[in-house]
Every structure is written in structure tokens, then in C-alpha cells.
Amino acid sequence: MTKTTPPVQKNQTVEVTFEDITHEGDGVGKINGYPLFVPYGLPGEKAVVKVIKVKKNFGFGRLVDVIQPSKHRVDPPCNVYYKCGGCQLQHMDYEMQLDRKRTQVENALKKFGHIEGIPIHPTIGMEEPWRYRNKVQIPVGMKHGELITGFYRKKSHDIIDDMERCIITDERNDHMIDAIREIANRLGIPAYDEKQHRGVLRHIMVRSGQVTKQMMVVLVTKPNKVHGLDKLVKEIAENYPDVKSIVHNVNSERTNVILGKKTNVLWGEEYIYDEIGGIRFAISAKSFFQVNPVQTKKLYDKALEYANLTGNETVIDAYCGIGTISLFLAQQAKKVYGVEIVPEAIADAKANARLNHIDNAEFFVGQAEKVMPWWQAQGLKPDVIVVDPPRKGCDEALLKAMLDMKPERIVYVSCNPSTLARDLRILEDGGYQTKEVQPVDMFPQTTHVECVALMSRIDE
Numbered sequence: 412m413t414k415t416t417p418p419v420q421k422n423q424t425v426e427v428t429f430e431d432i433t434h435e436g437d438g439v440g441k442i443n444g445y446p447l448f449v450p451y452g453l454p455g456e457k458a459v460v461k462v463i464k465v466k467k468n469f470g471f472g473r474l475v476d477v478i479q480p481s482k483h484r485v486d487p488p489c490n491v492y493y494k495c496g497g498c499q500l501q502h503m504d505y506e507m508q509l510d511r512k513r514t515q516v517e518n519a520l521k522k523f524g525h526i527e528g529i530p531i532h533p534t535i536g537m538e539e540p541w542r543y544r545n546k547v548q549i550p551v552g553m554k555h556g557e558l559i560t561g562f563y564r565k566k567s568h569d570i571i572d573d574m575e576r577c578i579i580t581d582e583r584n585d586h587m588i589d590a591i592r593e594i595a596n597r598l599g600i601p602a603y604d605e606k607q608h609r610g611v612l613r614h615i616m617v618r619s620g621q622v623t624k625q626m627m628v629v630l631v632t633k634p635n636k637v638h639g640l641d642k643l644v645k646e647i648a649e650n651y652p653d654v655k656s657i658v659h660n661v662n663s664e665r666t667n668v669i670l671g672k673k674t675n676v677l678w679g680e681e682y683i684y685d686e687i688g689g690i691r692f693a694i695s696a697k698s699f700f701q702v703n704p705v706q707t708k709k710l711y712d713k714a715l716e717y718a719n720l721t722g723n724e725t726v727i728d729a730y731c732g733i734g735t736i737s738l739f740l741a742q743q744a745k746k747v748y749g750v751e752i753v754p755e756a757i758a759d760a761k762a763n764a765r766l767n768h769i770d771n772a773e774f775f776v777g778q779a780e781k782v783m784p785w786w787q788a789q790g791l792k793p794d795v796i797v798v799d800p801p802r803k804g805c806d807e808a809l810l811k812a813m814l815d816m817k818p819e820r821i822v823y824v825s826c827n828p829s830t831l832a833r834d835l836r837i838l839e840d841g842g843y844q845t846k847e848v849q850p851v852d853m854f855p856q857t858t859h860v861e862c863v864a865l866m867s868r869i870d871e
């Protein structure tokens with residue numbers, strides 16, 4: 412093997428033109444064929460870069476100056492964008508974000524699925540790609556004896572102390588965080604100190620219903636008993652009529668996990684409610700609920716369109732979570748079977764079905780890859796199977812179970828184009844054809860890519 416030396420050295424300043432961009436949103440520039448990954452670099456841009464890390468086959472750089480900006484470069488509107496890291500694409504205009512997400516799906520399908528020549532539609536974006544998140548969980552710290560709230564600085568656990576707003580979060584949640592911080596500060600409730608594993612208030616979580624406007628506040632503390640907590644609760648309840656639920660969560664562990672095991676309703680209801688597409692959902696402190704309901708509706712409408720239901724179909728919704736997709740489908744199917752591994756999610760799914768008087772959806776706790784073969788043995792013959800797996804994609808046993816069940820159509824909702832492509836390949840090899848794919852932007856300003864694919868069985 413020939414030994415090659417990287418053409419750059421650490422701390423060297425170089426001029427590069429970015430040719431491409433990675434999944435993480437880093438610009439890729441090449442020096443004599445040696446790739447340099449540079450956060451915030453956009454394709455087509457010429458820039459001055461300081462080399463900060465040199466590996467054998469690639470290196471990393473820091474953007475020092477953009478000499479020729481891309482026409483898609485914009486000033487990030489968030490005052491802490493470059494520190495925070497919660498968003499990765501605020502320096503890129505929205506048109507390019509949407510276009511890039513579509514291209515990413517296209518490339519992944521080609522590379523990992525050898526799938527080409529099918530329609531991959533333009534990404535469905537948001538009219539207003541800001542203030543979309545209905546939930547915020549913010550760390551609490553101390554500075555000069557006062558409480559501060561802010562996200563962690565990128566790759567650290569230091570709270571950004573000059574964070575004014577999170578402009579992808581519902582504005583009401585932002586204001587609620589400010590209000591709670593001020594009240595708690597006045598009452599002398601101290602923040603939790605992660606390094607010392609001492610102190611009280613760890614996180615404040617606020618969720619709000621986009622349609623109902625109901626709000627929930629969750630106060631996460633290290634100790635079980637908190638001096639002044641009753642006064643804090645009273646002030647929030649008296650002054651903020653949208654708040655319907657105030658919950659105490661105790662997390663005494665040394666951990667990065669935000670919520671502890673124990674939750675206790677301090678005031679109001681255990682649940683708040685919200686609606687997606689006319690279906691009502693009950694949301695507790697620990698429930699999973701889609702963070703962008705506006706785009707969720709668009710995604711699930713597409714899934715429903717692809718399912719092409721007439722009212723006579725039996726449908727399986729695997730990885731069903733709290734039954735969001737299942738309940739959508741149930742409105743137009745004869746019967747929907749949902750399966751999900753987390754028991755609390757299934758309890759929510761059942762409660763949500765009752766809440767909406769939907770009686771043709773049944774929910775089961777278990778591993779989808781085990782429950783589906785069992786259903787098949789019981790004689791269940793689905794016309795359509797919908798899957799919405801986590802990032803790692805579908806279990807192979809589940810893909811096999813789907814192929815054995817021979818549904819007419821498979822609708823695959825995916826948050827990771829690479830595993831989607833891998834799984835579509837297996838399903839194609841088993842007798843299905845990918846018809847079309849629709850990317851939907853669920854998380855504007857971030858690199859997350861979500862899409863839904865339609866497959867049909869090829870009749871032998």
C-alpha cells in the first residue's frame with residue numbers, strides 16, 4: 412500500500428470551494444482530492460477555512476470567511492445558532508433545505524437500495540418553517556446566583572446563557588419558560604448542578620396543544636420535596652389560564668435522561684389534549700407525541716392516500732406508537748391492528764381510540780416482528796401494511812413477516828432514508844415494487860429527513 416500524507420496540516424489556513432454537503436449539513440471541500448468537512452459551508456461557496464483536525468483520509472475545518480457566498484446563504488435569525496447545534500440549517504434558505512432533503516432521499520435509495528427512476532416528489536415544506544415545535548425541555552442552571560435557562564452549547568453540557576428565544580419552539584412555550592424561571596428565581600428555588608449532583612431544578616418542560624392551546628408544565632427536580640414548589644405552582648396556575656396541567660417529575664439519578672421515573676400531578680389534569688386532522692389525542696408528561704402536528708397531518712394524509720382505502724380493508728400499523736397513524740387509517744378502513752413495543756404507548760393508543768369513539772382499531776403490546784407472524788398464524792390477512800419504524804429501520808423478521816402476509820400495498824413511513832432504502836430493497840426482492848416516495852419536512856432548520864414510500868405487490 413502506498414502511504415499518502417494529507418495535503419494539509421492542523422491549524423493551517425486554506426482556501427476551498429465546497430462541492431457537496433453531508434447528511435449532517437457540513438460543507439465538503441477538497442484539497443488535492445483530500446476532503447475537508449466544514450460546518451456551515453454551502454455547495455458552490457469559496458471560503459477560507461482553518462484546518463482543525465487531520466485524519467488519514469479526511470479532515471475537519473472551521474469556516475473563517477466566506478469569500479463567495481452561495482445565493483442560498485442567509486443570516487441565521489437565531490442569536491445563538493452557531494453555539495447551540497439544535498438546528499443545523501439556519502444558514503441555508505428554506506428552498507435549499509427542502510431541495511436537499513429530497514436529494515438525500517434520492518441518493519440513499521440509489522446507493523443503498525439500487526432504486527432509481529421512480530418519482531421522488533418535491534419535499535412538502537411548511538408555509539412558515541419556524542415556531543413549529545409543540546414541546547420544549549430546557550435545562551436550568553445558575554449564573555451569578557440567578558437562575559438561567561438555555562440549551563446546552565454544542566457537544567457540551569454548558570448552558571448557553573444568552574439564549575433569548577428558541578425560534579423553532581411555539582412562542583407560548585418560550586414565554587412560559589421565562590415566566591417559570593422568573594417566579595422560581597424570586598422564590599429562591601435553586602437550579603440543579605450536574606457536576607456536583609446537588610441542587611433542585613433540573614429541567615422545565617412545556618408542551619402545548621396547537622389546536623386546543625392547552626398547556627402542560629413539567630418541573631423536573633432532583634429532590635422529592637422542594638421548598639417553595641407549592642408557591643410556584645400556585646403562581647403559574649393563577650396567572651396562566653391556558654395551563655391545564657402542572658406535573659412534578661423527580662429525577663434523582665446522575666443521568667442525561669431528562670425525565671425520572673416518578674411523576675405526580677401537582678395541579679389540574681393529568682392530560683392535555685391536542686388534535687391532528689380532527690382526531691383528538693390525550694398527552695401526558697411522558698407520552699410520545701409528534702412535535703410538529705402541522706406537518707404530521709401532511710405526512711399521515713399522504714400515508715392515507717397511499718393506503719388507498721375504500722372501507723373494506725384490513726390494515727396493520729406496525730410500530731404504531733400511541734396510534735396516531737392507526738386512528739387516521741381507521742376512519743377509512745374496515746379494521747386496523749396496531750402493534751408497538753412500549754406498553755404505555757399502547758395504553759395511550761387505546762385511550763385515544765376510545766376518546767374518538769373509534770371502535771375498529773385494536774392495539775397490541777409486543778415486538779412487531781413476533782406479533783405479526785402470530786397474527787398470520789391466526790389467519791389475519793391484511794390488505795395494507797403500514798410501518799413507521801425507528802431510525803434503525805425494520806427488523807428483518809418483520810420484513811419477512813410482511814412478505815409472508817402478501818398485502819396488496821405497503822406504506823413505509825421513514826425517518827432515515829438509508830435504512831428505508833435497505834428495507835425497500837429486501838421488499839423489492841420479495842415481490843414488491845416501489846411506486847413513489849414523498850419527503851415531508853417535519854423538522855425545518857434541522858437535518859432530519861422524513862418520507863413516506865408506497866410499494867405495491869407485483870402479481871405473479
Ligand code: SAH
Nearest residue numbers: 730731732733735751752778779799800801
Ligand atoms: N407512528 C407512531 C410513531 C412511530 S415511532 C406515531 O406517529 O405516534 C417508532 C415506534 O416504534 C416507537 O414508538 C417505538 O417504541 C416502536 N418500536 C421500536 N421497536 C419496535 C419493535 N420491535 N416492535 C414494535 N414497536 C417497536
